[in-house]
Amino acid sequence: MIIASATPEILSVLDRPNSYIGKVVPRPNLERLMQGRGLYVSDMELPRMGHVVFLRSPHAHAKIIGIDASAAKRLPGVIAIVTGKELAAVITPWVGVLSHLKGLKSAAQHAIAIDHVCWQGEAVAAVVATSRALAEDAADIVSVEYEELDPVTDMRTALDPETPVIHASLVDNLAFERNLDAGAVDAAFADSDEVVEADFVFGRHTGVTLEPRAVLADWNAAEARLTIYQGTQAPHMVQNIAALHLGLEESQVRVVCKDVGGSFGIKVHIYADEMATYALSKLLRRPIKFVADRVESFNTDIHARDHRCKGRIGVMRDGRIMAFEIDDLTGIGPYSMYPRTSAIEANQVVNLVGGPYVTKNYRARTRVVFQNKNVTCQYRAVGHPIACSVTEGLVDLAAARIEMDPVEIRRRNLIADDAYPCASPSGLRFEQLSHHAAMNKLMTMMDYESLRAEQAALRVKNVHRGIGIASFIELTNPSAAFYGVGGARISSQDGVAVRLDATGSVICQTSITEQGQGSESLTAQIVGSVLGVSMERVRVILGDTDNTPYGGGTWASRGAGIGGEAALQAAKILRKNILDVAAAILQSSPAELDIANNAIVSASDGSSRIDLNELARIVYFRPDTLPPGIQPELMATRHFVPRQYPFAFTNGVQASWLEVDTDTGFVKLLRHWVVEDCGTIINPQLVDEQIRGGVVQGLGAALFEKCIYDERGQLTNANMADYLVPMSGEMPDIDVGHVVSPTLETELGAKGAGEAGTAGAAAAVANAVNDALKPFGAVITEIPLTPQVILTALGRI
């Protein structure tokens, strides 16, 4: 789509000759990671560094009666053993609420529990030693006396009067409730030819970043400065929170983020053990390192989903959807997570259900309850997989009831591609979506009719294959509407500084962060394209609060759309500044000049006039030779935040083709297709790989991943052998196609693509399983779709 034209004067900044936009170029710095020369926090060591191991509660709910660490303190190598009460002297507690989520409440949470533990895995003491192994030895002989309390584990009874209240100060276990009633729902159901209901159940799962969470905090008392090395998605947020709770100025805290071994939303929060590590460094006046082990990761990394959602759809025999209604319930653990809160996922479910469709009749309720399990919070595609599975599950059930093809019912109800801008019943504003174009493209890619014929042919051989379709919308490029309006100091704007150095290379500092998505690459591609500088001469610096502009970071699919636009605008200013200097040097005018291939060229014929490195040499070392009054500015900074739309919604559709073994209950994934529309595509390969990675995380949720708690609140599969994640052998090849509807809010036109895969994968698989099981009359509305769930639905066990 970006092709150089013979008439350069009409080209946009991104359509320039030799543009990298829309091209596959390898990411910078992959070599470092492939040769084992990356620098993850878990690799780092500092002089006098202590290692902290947290002693964690084995009980889901208990009072701490006493802690005896006297024997442990005598072990060789032990530096300190610190309880919650002792640590509270240097760090204040927090409450995870946001003011725009009206009524959301939570209790004060401490870095280390003081007298009340609320989930299995909550830290009760910190053991600091000269090595992790010695700290673990010491932790083994710290004795803690508990008085067990009744745990609240089942979300369905959390609000019953006879259920204990976890935090007495909150009066009950209800964290948040939201109700929405749009259109004329009762009348629409009354008018419907058919009304179909189902109970959808979503397992609790977690991100399983391959590198566990890791922090190295270095309080230098002599400088009165704390440096935090952390694999975080949001360095400035960490800076703000650490300073706030340690009683420091933000200028006293620097957050440095090197390589990060997976994030997916897991590393965008502030965890109690990370806060404790910052505080321990301050208390002990030395660097302290915390690296979670895998069992700790399962017990303390945020979990997600864990919803039970009743859904209802009204439909006419001609396929018109009349109304949607949901009643959603979720258990979030004992605290609302800090600072983004644990009500966002439920809020998103209410926002997103029915989103692709025209009906204006929609009623929703969600309730968010406390329980004595690990906390849940925002993980990749927050709320989307739930909303999509409920919506698309209901649409398929309605189609089956009226005996209409699943694709046909969608075509009759998806918002028309020429109906934008418009808004959803929940108030989401859509600038430009492309549901029908996406569906048409999907049908071609998967050859839908042939697959249906193949499915029918195999049925008679007792082979049961299914096709599942799921249309979806995806929230990207969030403005201040997400967190800022609720009082959180989480920036929704990002900044980029670009400068031409003394050899004509470019250094670019950006506030977005890199966890493998390609933030460095997209920044270098944009800056190189706008400036006319080759990509290998653009170096991108990110992940350091001392050395980048202030900004939000990389989460909620915002890096390309927001950080990319800031990069584009900064590069445009630098380009103008360079051309001004070049015109002075060459006794020409800026309009007569251009930059291409690292040189100033004549705009009319492209002939080279002066290399950028020569221009830079003159500016930096022989400014005396410039005409009087010329002060070159070879550094430019620009910031960007979306203002017209609170979120840049994208859309897409996924399809799954799979086979169910009705004897064993196993599902074999055969193919998977995705068509999505993220606007301008900066690097097609990176976008496709975001989609594929996202799909596979969604497939994990669909088939395997579940944190299994028993009735005492014990997590029974907190290890990688028992908690199943997708492996290469069982994953299908995934075909990805695109429709391109750039957002007009930015010159770049890019929307996000990080959540699309995860948003719809589980819905497509669940619909395909139900399609495969149609002859058996079985309908399953629960994930993960384990063999046990499938065989139970088939009545085989």
Added chain:
Amino acid sequence: MTAAMSISLDVNGERVDAQVLPRLNLADFLREHLQLTGTHVGCEHGVCGACTVRVNGEIVRSCLMLAVQTHGASVETIEGLSDSGEIADLQAAFRNRNALQCGFCTPGMLMAAQDLLKQDAEPDRKRIREHLSGNYCRCTGYQAIIDAVETAARARLGRRS
């Protein structure tokens, strides 16, 4: 606590003599004693494959092997395979196909992929998927990795013929 033991081994072609506690695993020995931090620790119970290294030519999970068991052995890590150029083509295929995102699984994944290509010069996609099944990747969804290994295998075959 049991006393430290002396071990001598060859690591990436260099002789290493060390005093190690019997409980020290090979992954921690490589990372903490030799600063070979390219060997990553993802689960510490032998499932994720991030710590895969080669011992006497066979790939092993270095989190499941004790350092003392490598006395007299030859150990090769991602740093060694990179510096020798043994897997330069495989790394190039990974780069061109964007077969890594966060890169944390990549050293182990490259170790396992090279192990396959040494056993089977022409593996099909199913065989590649099976051989890499013990190496978890949470970022890519695997397809790009399978593509890259397939591409590298074909290129090696082409060079031989």
